[in-house]
Amino acid sequence: MTAFMQTDSARQISRGIAGALLVAAVWEICARGLNLPAYILPSVTSILAGMVGDLASLLEAARFTATESFAGYAIGCLIGMAAAILVTMIPSARSIVLPLATAINSVPVVAYSPLVLLWFGIGMASKIVMVAVAVSFTIFLSTIAGLDRVDRKSVDLIRSFGAGRLAVLWRLRLPTALPLIIAGMRVSTVRSVIVAIVTEMLGAYGGLGWVIYQAVLQIDFVKVWAAIIVASAISLAFFGAISFVERRYVFWSKA
Amino acid sequence: MMERAMALTEEHLRGPAAGAMGLIDLLKPSKGRAVAQVPAKLETAEPTDAGKPLIELRNVSKTFGTVKALQDLEVSIRPGELVTVVGPSGCGKSTLFNILAGLEEPDPGNVLRHKGISSVASDLLGKVSFMPQRDLLLPWRNVIDNAILALEIEGMPRGEARKQAMAMLPEFGLAGFEAQYPNQLSGGMRQRVALMRTFLFKRDLMLLDEPFGALDALTRTMMQRWLLDVWQNHKRTVLFITHDVDEAIFLGDRVLVMTARPGRVKLEQAVDLPRPRKADIVTSPEFIALKKTLLEAIEEESMKSFQVAGY
Numbered sequence: 120m121t122a123f124m125q126t127d128s129a130r131q132i133s134r135g136i137a138g139a140l141l142v143a144a145v146w147e148i149c150a151r152g153l154n155l156p157a158y159i160l161p162s163v164t165s166i167l168a169g170m171v172g173d174l175a176s177l178l179e180a181a182r183f184t185a186t187e188s189f190a191g192y193a194i195g196c197l198i199g200m201a202a203a204i205l206v207t208m209i210p211s212a213r214s215i216v217l218p219l220a221t222a223i224n225s226v227p228v229v230a231y232s233p234l235v236l237l238w239f240g241i242g243m244a245s246k247i248v249m250v251a252v253a254v255s256f257t258i259f260l261s262t263i264a265g266l267d268r269v270d271r272k273s274v275d276l277i278r279s280f281g282a283g284r285l286a287v288l289w290r291l292r293l294p295t296a297l298p299l300i301i302a303g304m305r306v307s308t309v310r311s312v313i314v315a316i317v318t319e320m321l322g323a324y325g326g327l328g329w330v331i332y333q334a335v336l337q338i339d340f341v342k343v344w345a346a347i348i349v350a351s352a353i354s355l356a357f358f359g360a361i362s363f364v365e366r367r368y369v370f371w372s373k374a
Numbered sequence: 375m376m377e378r379a380m381a382l383t384e385e386h387l388r389g390p391a392a393g394a395m396g397l398i399d400l401l402k403p404s405k406g407r408a409v410a411q412v413p414a415k416l417e418t419a420e421p422t423d424a425g426k427p428l429i430e431l432r433n434v435s436k437t438f439g440t441v442k443a444l445q446d447l448e449v450s451i452r453p454g455e456l457v458t459v460v461g462p463s464g465c466g467k468s469t470l471f472n473i474l475a476g477l478e479e480p481d482p483g484n485v486l487r488h489k490g491i492s493s494v495a496s497d498l499l500g501k502v503s504f505m506p507q508r509d510l511l512l513p514w515r516n517v518i519d520n521a522i523l524a525l526e527i528e529g530m531p532r533g534e535a536r537k538q539a540m541a542m543l544p545e546f547g548l549a550g551f552e553a554q555y556p557n558q559l560s561g562g563m564r565q566r567v568a569l570m571r572t573f574l575f576k577r578d579l580m581l582l583d584e585p586f587g588a589l590d591a592l593t594r595t596m597m598q599r600w601l602l603d604v605w606q607n608h609k610r611t612v613l614f615i616t617h618d619v620d621e622a623i624f625l626g627d628r629v630l631v632m633t634a635r636p637g638r639v640k641l642e643q644a645v646d647l648p649r650p651r652k653a654d655i656v657t658s659p660e661f662i663a664l665k666k667t668l669l670e671a672i673e674e675e676s677m678k679s680f681q682v683a684g685y
Contacts, residue, residue, distance in 0.1 A: 273510050279475040280524040280575060281500025290527070294514050371513040371555060 157340045166348065169341035176330070181349050183326040184315050187243055188357070191250025192311040196304060198251065199258025207266045207292070208284065217263065224256040232318045241322040246315050253314045254307045261303025265296025298372035301365045308357040316350055327353075428453045428578055428611050429474065432485035435636070436469050436478065443469040444480070445636035453578070456605060456612045458626035460619055460668065462676070466637030467615045468507075471581050474613065475504040489578075500528075503575040507583045509568035511556040517567050518543075518552040524575035539574060545604060546570045562593040569601070573608065582614045586621070598624055599653060606650065619672075620656055623647070623664050631671045641671040 143163045149155065150162035157165070170177060206213045232249055239245035269292050277291055319328025327350045334342035427450040436444040443466040451457050459467055472478040473486075476498035480486070486493050488501065503524070511520045521542070522535035543549045546566045556564055565585055572580055585601075586594040598621060605612060616622050622629045623645055631641040645664060647655060655661055 270510070272506055272508065273512075275472070275475075275477050276504065276506055276510050277523070277527065278499060279477060279502065279504040280527045282527045286527055290523070291512070294512065297514075371557065 158338065161341045161344055165341055166344045170345040170348065173342060173345060177327075177345060177349050180325055180327045180330045180346065181353060183243070184312070184319065184328065184350065185353050187246040187315040187319075187326065188250055188311045188353070190243075191247040191315065192254050192307065192357075194247065195251040195254025195307070195311070196258050199255040199303075200262050200300065202255070203259050203262035203266060204288065204293075206263065208288070220256060220259055224260065228253040228256075228314060229317045232321055236318070236322050242324060246318045246323070246326070249318045250311045250314050254311050257307045257310065258300065258303050261299050262296055265299030266292050268299065269295045298369050301361070301369050305358065305361045305365060308361050309354050312350060312354045312357065426490050427451055427487075428455075428489060430485070430487040430490075431473075434470075434473065434484040434486065435481045436466070436473065437481055442636035444473075445638050447638050449630065449639060451579070451611060451613060453611050454609055455627050456614065456625055457628045457630060458614045458616055458622035459630045459632060460616055460622045460672070461632030461637065462634050462672075465632045465634050467632060468583060470637070471504070471583050471613075471615060474498060474579070474581055475502050476500070501577060502579045502581055503572045503577040504581045505568055505572040505583060505585055507585075507587060509556075509564045511564055511567055513556050516553050516555050517548055517559070520556065520567050521570045521574055523571055528575075535574075539570070542570055542574065545607070546573075547600070561589055562597060565589065565597065569604075573604070573610075578611055580610050580612045582612060584615050584617060587617060594618075594621070595653065599651075601625065602649070602651060619665055619668050623661060623668070624651060624656060629664075629668060631668060631675075633675055640675060641668070643668060643671075 146160070147163045150160050155161075161169075202216075206216050228249065231252065232245075235249050235252075236245050239248050273291055273295075274287055277287055282290065315326065316328035316331070319326040320332045323329040327346045330346045331343050334340070334346065430450040432448050434444055434447040434449075435442065447466075447470065449470070459470070461467055469478065473480050473495050476495050479495045486495060488498060512523070515523070518536055518539050521539040522530075522532070525535035525538070526532060540552065543552060546569065548563065548566060548570065551559070551563065556567070559567070565588075569582075569585060572582070586597050589597060602625060614622075614625055616625075626645050629641075629643045629645060630639050631643070632638065633640045643664065647658075647660060647664075
């Protein structure tokens with residue numbers, strides 16, 4: 120079964136690579152064939168050359184952005200889950216908190232970024248806060264939905280074994296919620312990188328968003344694309360890592 | 375309606391094995407039909423002789439909104455007994471079990487004695503090993519960890535609980551399956567894991583709510599014989615709900631027939647068939663006679679409810 124899954128995911132990966140290569144080839148042909156200027160679409164090879172040339176500064180920016188994303192992501196996940204558990208354990212809080220959370224979550228979080236920059240400065244802290252806010256709401260809502268999925272009869276059964284509220288939470292509700300929690304976590308990976316980059320564009324000392332913004336001012340579009348590609352790579356790796364954890368530890372929900 | 379009753383008698387004549395599950399379904403009164411006028415006909419064979427009962431219910435009623443699920447139910451179970459309960463669905467059997475498991479409080483004015491001590495239902499939480507209709511195995515736990523769920527909640531260290539459960543696997547036909555997950559098991563095996571979980575939670579009273587209801591007829595027969603073996607080895611007191619009259623007689627020391635809603639005990643029938651019981655006992659004259667009595671009680675009940683409804 121594991122071998123089967125491995126060949127399956129290996130096939131998926133090889134298809135993904137083939138698709139990317141195809142896009143790169145078409146891109147290269149268009150850019151060179153139509154002789155497009157760099158501010159419209161630089162060729163893939165020139166972007167790759169640019170990446171090699173700027174490697175040190177790109178890696179430094181990537182480290183910056185990745186740190187902000189991961190830290191904000193981790194904080195956001197913890198806050199989101201803790202809040203969801205709290206609200207589930209105190210039913211009266213739920214009717215107050217849930218509509219509020221849904222309302223706040225319906226506005227794109229980046230709308231709050233000028234305020235957050237004002238409050239937390241233009242260093243890493245403001246980006247971490249923004250990412251944490253964005254992630255925590257998603258995780259909060261998916262954890263609530265997951266905890267609600269618990270079967271009344273299962274709760275009765277485990278109560279008949281003498282389980283109190285905490286035991287029901289730990290042995291039944293949380294594992295039941297896990298598939299939805301981790302699905303929310305998987306979606307949030309990409310969201311966290313996006314929010315970090317957008318906030319960097321509005322004011323930062325470093326990071327890929329800052330690099331992109333500076334490169335646009337300097338009319339260096341090869342660098343813009345190089346930073347975009349690095350950002351995509353971070354997002355993809357992050358997404359892949361959480362997907363791997365999901366497949367490994369939430370094996371029962373897919374079978 | 376009369377046609378339904380006729381069909382019932384035919385079914386009845388076809389013998390013990392044929393469609394006993396379907397029988398009860400035929401008897402099931404439609405929802406909303408009043409059946410309250412059935413006079414209380416309690417054939418009380420009170421167990422005053424064989425020591426004090428393990429659990430005793432008197433005047434137990436339960437109302438959900440406007441629906442009376444149970445009315446003046448009287449049940450008493452002696453230690454070591456295997457008592458089966460039959461009755462149409464919606465007769466309050468599951469409500470009775472929920473009360474005995476401590477999950478539901480009966481209406482005020484009841485008497486509930488556990489080992490002779492007056493109790494409220496919630497006192498029974500954690501005192502009774504309860505197996506609901508569905509196996510409710512946790513999909514993220516393998517066979518052994520599902521089996522030890524109740525022990526873990528009691529606070530037993532995992533290692534010790536697993537050791538106990540491993541020793542029990544062969545008896546439950548699960549040797550070698552300890553590391554499998556529920557979605558890899560057949561229905562019969564899942565049910566055995568659920569039963570093992572119930573057995574490992576060592577309590578005086580075991581409540582089994584139609585544990586074999588969802589299994590095919592062949593598997594069900596095997597599981598019944600197997601359950602009798604296990605019960606005889608472990609000497610537990612068991613209350614067993616079923617739809618199946620054959621199953622009720624084959625397993626039980628006594629069979630309680632419940633009326634349609636509001637549920638109460640209509641007939642209490644002792645089963646004097648010798649143990650250990652072989653599979654072919656279902657064709658013995660004694661078995662057939664018992665079955666006839668029980669089916670008549672159930673049929674009488676349903677005819678009365680038809681008349682009440684104006685048919």
